[in-house]
Amino acid sequence: MPDSPLSGPALLARIDALAAISAEPGRLSRLYLTPEHRRANDLVAAWMREAGMAVREDSLGNVIGRYEGDRPGLPALLIGSHLDTVRDAGKYDGMLGVLSGIAVVAELHAQGRRRPFAIEVIGFGDEEGTRFQSTLIGSRAIAGAFDPAVLDKRDADGVRLGDALAAFGKDPGAWATAAHDPAEVLAYAELHIEQGPVLESLDRAVGVVSAIAGATRLAVTVEGFAGHAGTVPMTLRRDALAAAAEMVLAVETLCSGRERLVGTVGRIEAAPGATNVIPGRVRFTIDLRADRDALRLERVAAVRAGLEAIAARRNVGIAFETLHESPAVACHPALMAQFAAAATALGLDAPELPSGAGHDAMAMAGLTDIAMLFVRCDRGISHNPAESITAADAEAGARVLARFVDHFQPASDRAP
DSSP: OTTSTTSHHHHHHHHHHHHTOOSBTTBBOOOTTSHHHHHHHHHHHHHHHHTTOEEEEOTTSOEEEEEOOSSTTOOEEEEEEEOOOOTTBOSSTTHHHHHHHHHHHHHHHHTTOOOSSEEEEEEESOSSOTTTSOTTHHHHHHTTOOOGGGGGOBOTTOOBHHHHHHHTTOOGGGGGGGOOOGGGEEEEEEEEEOSSSHHHHHTOSEEEEEEEOEEEEEEEEEEOOOEETTTSOGGGOOOHHHHHHHHHHHHHHHTSSSTTEEEEOOOEEEESOOTTEEOOEEEEEEEEEESSHHHHHHHHHHHHHHHHHHHHHHTOEEEEEEEEEEOOEEOOHHHHHHHHHHHHHTTOOOOEEEEOSOOHHHHHTTTSOEEEEEEOOGGGOOSSTTOOOOHHHHHHHHHHHHHHHHTOOOOGGGOO
């Protein structure tokens, strides 16, 4: 059906048009509350209206299209993802989910069909947190979990978030009006590229997400003693970098061999940082994630104990700082089953897999039941201009989402 809004070429053409809205020529960078955000919202709003939706923009800059059910005012199934990007981004992260949601509604509208519930498609203004270093701003606001202290955060140019909202045409004091009433929401569904290589390794176009991993981020400071590189014997050194090197490998060992758990040292800095000076102080980060909180917390404790043992043996000091702590978020089993059934009906095998990356669904879980569908991406590359999917996979994902919507049943405790 080449004329269907759900067709892969149609979806990719719109993704290309949206990806052309960028602050930097030759690469995609679209940050929250910028002129590029305004242009993206306006383009997406036009597509929503074309699909038969009534469109509004809330107090935090989320763009929302509403397609009424078979009678006005019914509770809604929410479908969404984000429109902001990291710097030098790929063009499918976030955008594929928003445009697939619009395509599903466009198909219903073209057929003159309504469901026994409303559908709201949401383009969240900020998920990445690139500009103000506070992630999930848009989805937290809709879920009723926005922290007004975030309004005082500033970007790299010193612009306050509240002032950026005002410049965007919003009243910063009206932030609470973005929150949805839980009684008016049936569930939240998000289609997203996998951002990992599992589906490709299994040769599957789509997968059903079981949970979004919880994460612990630590900063580790190792204190040794700086000295002359030529005069201090190896046996008398308290080399902070050599100790940290052993610790980095220990993190790898302690986080290996356990299913659905990963640990990463992503940054390391040594001081004083001179070629002919033994490093006296090192700071590095640890990012540890798992879809089960008990496993994550047990491994955090094991990593801390293991690194403390290395520090004691090497006669260096060690200190830990917790930078971030977020619990795992489970997808609702009934909604997972509906996504799996939709895929099966279309002749697709959709394996279950966890998400190691964070998504707007994490915040939306505070409002309603959530479900996610992953779409295969080339080599699992994301947050990178090399991010890529095929038209066939884009269409497969959109058609599974459409069938999910067509047969959607809210969990029993949320049934209208």
